[in-house]
Amino acid sequence: MKVAKFGGSSVANATQIKKVAEIIKSDPERKFIVVSAPGKRDSNDFKMTDMLINMGTAYINNENYEEYYSIVLKRFKDIIDELNLSSLLLEEIERSIKQTLFENVSNDVKMDSVKAIGENNNAKIISAYLSDIGLTANYMNPKQAGIIVSDEPGNAQILPESLPKMYSLREQEGIIVIPGFFGYTNKGKLVTFSRGGSDITGSIVAAGVQASLYENFTDVNSVYTVNPNIVDNPKEITELTYKEMRELSYAGFSVFHDEALIPAIKAKIPVCIKNTNNPDAKGTLILAEREVNDKCVSGIASDTGFCSLYVSKYLMNREIGFGRKLLHILEDEGISFEHAPSGIDDMSVIIREHRLTPEKEELVIKRINDELHPDTVSLQRGIAVVMIVGEGLVKTVGVAHRATSAFYNANVNIEMINQGSSEVSMMFGIQAVDMDKAIRSLYQAFFE
Numbered sequence: 001m002k003v004a005k006f007g008g009s010s011v012a013n014a015t016q017i018k019k020v021a022e023i024i025k026s027d028p029e030r031k032f033i034v035v036s037a038p039g040k041r042d043s044n045d046f047k048m049t050d051m052l053i054n055m056g057t058a059y060i061n062n063e064n065y066e067e068y069y070s071i072v073l074k075r076f077k078d079i080i081d082e083l084n085l086s087s088l089l090l091e092e093i094e095r096s097i098k099q100t101l102f103e104n105v106s107n108d109v110k111m112d113s114v115k116a117i118g119e120n121n122n123a124k125i126i127s128a129y130l131s132d133i134g135l136t137a138n139y140m141n142p143k144q145a146g147i148i149v150s151d152e153p154g155n156a157q158i159l160p161e162s163l164p165k166m167y168s169l170r171e172q173e174g175i176i177v178i179p180g181f182f183g184y185t186n187k188g189k190l191v192t193f194s195r196g197g198s199d200i201t202g203s204i205v206a207a208g209v210q211a212s213l214y215e216n217f218t219d220v221n222s223v224y225t226v227n228p229n230i231v232d233n234p235k236e237i238t239e240l241t242y243k244e245m246r247e248l249s250y251a252g253f254s255v256f257h258d259e260a261l262i263p264a265i266k267a268k269i270p271v272c273i274k275n276t277n278n279p280d281a282k283g284t285l286i287l288a289e290r291e292v293n294d295k296c297v298s299g300i301a302s303d304t305g306f307c308s309l310y311v312s313k314y315l316m317n318r319e320i321g322f323g324r325k326l327l328h329i330l331e332d333e334g335i336s337f338e339h340a341p342s343g344i345d346d347m348s349v350i351i352r353e354h355r356l357t358p359e360k361e362e363l364v365i366k367r368i369n370d371e372l373h374p375d376t377v378s379l380q381r382g383i384a385v386v387m388i389v390g391e392g393l394v395k396t397v398g399v400a401h402r403a404t405s406a407f408y409n410a411n412v413n414i415e416m417i418n419q420g421s422s423e424v425s426m427m428f429g430i431q432a433v434d435m436d437k438a439i440r441s442l443y444q445a446f447f448e
């Protein structure tokens with residue numbers, strides 16, 4: 001029994017949905033289908049979720065939301081018409097969108113319910129289409145599926161008690177189509193995962209029903225060794241371990257949500273990334289273990305949007321609790337950190353830039369000065385993180401040498417290195433403006 005998740009690009013219009021139906025039809029093991037909202041039909045297009053966010057924001061701010069509303073409805077109408085489905089379905093969707101928008105609830109509740117409109121109605125459309133072509137298929141709301149999550153709007157996490165109860169879904173008749181991206185709290189409030197979170201729903205369902213495989217269908221043949229938007233036609237990866245994939249997606253491989261692996265890892269469900277537009281391609285298989293060959297580097301991920309908080313104080317090494325106090329200030333201000341390389345008298349903390357607003361920055365720096373009395377404290381924005389990932393990498397001689405030579409060849413200055421804290425990755429901090437040329441040079445060094 002398999003779980004197949006189809007991402008936004010796979011369900012962006014009627015043509016794509018027909019491909020999805022063929023894929024489902026071709027393997028009776030594909031019983032649980034998780035779908036995203038309609039995504040981009042081409043590179044200039046919009047994702048429905050972005051349009052819904054615009055609509056919800058405009059409504060909440062008493063601005064003109066009607067334009068967004070019409071765009072959303074027209075998108076559903078086009079899909080329904082092209083699939084030759086009943087116009088009653090569109091009427092039902094129209095009613096439910098209005099109800100969600102006009103409901104008298106707090107802004108955060110409304111916003112998450114509005115964001116879920118894309119997935120929820122696309123699941124209804126896809127289920128209707130599967131029935132229309134003769135399959136036994138039913139839409140199932142995440143509440144009914146037992147996806148119980150924490151009460152963190154826009155950033156929900158699955159509650160562990162959900163999973164064991166989901167096993168009985170196996171007994172349901174036919175194909176079950178579940179909208180991705182959201183769940184319900186114990187009190188019945190709809191809450192969404194973070195952006196891209198339909199991958200998480202798929203993984204939860206796969207773990208809950210103890211699927212033999214979690215297939216994640218997207219618009220590329222596989223996970224590539226580097227982001228294909230930076231290097232043309234990069235080499236494909238056939239197998240990865242969970243650990244490698246988690247590091248790579250955390251560090252910028254947006255093809256799979258970095259939190260989505262956790263349920264699959266815990267339940268030991270293999271994950272396969274496949275292409276809806278080329279389902280015969282093998283894809284990338286993600287497993288607990290794999291045979292490590294001589295190519296110790298599996299992939300090179302990169303992401304911008306980081307900043308580095310640098311603190312130095314003479315004899316920092318002898319001041320017991322200095323690091324704890326520094327991190328405690330961040331904790332107090334509700335700021336999570338990503339990396340914290342340290343030296344004898346210095347410590348840098350890498351933080352996602354969006355978490356450190358200018359107001360927070362001022363506050364944090366003032367508190368560090370007042371409470372820790374450092375010699376220097378400064379913040380550098382515009383940092384990119386490059387992560388070289390591979391099983392066995394840190395035990396292989398010469399990887400750092402090859403990497404630093406590649407940075408040298410690209411004339412890119414390394415701001416910081418963090419190696420050794422992870423068994424499968426090596427992290428480099430560089431200026432964001434240098435990222436693409438650094439990645440091209442690293443790709444050449446490790447894969448060409």
Ligand SMILES: Nc1ncnc2c1ncn2[C@@H]1O[C@H](COP(=O)(O)OP(=O)(O)O)[C@@H](O)[C@H]1O
Nearest residue numbers: 007008009039218219223224226227253254255
């Ligand atoms: N290393 C990588 N391998 C494959 N795709 C990647 C990688 N890094 C970034 N991507 C991007 O991820 C995209 C697929 O993810 P996403 O847009 O979330 O798809 P979906 O619409 O299926 O959810 C690809 O089209 C590609 O541009």
Ligand SMILES: N[C@@H](CC(=O)OP(=O)(O)O)C(=O)O
Nearest residue numbers: 007008036049195196197198
């Ligand atoms: N539609 C949501 C959730 C999602 O997972 O979408 P996609 O499968 O298109 O990445 C988003 O855009 O964030």
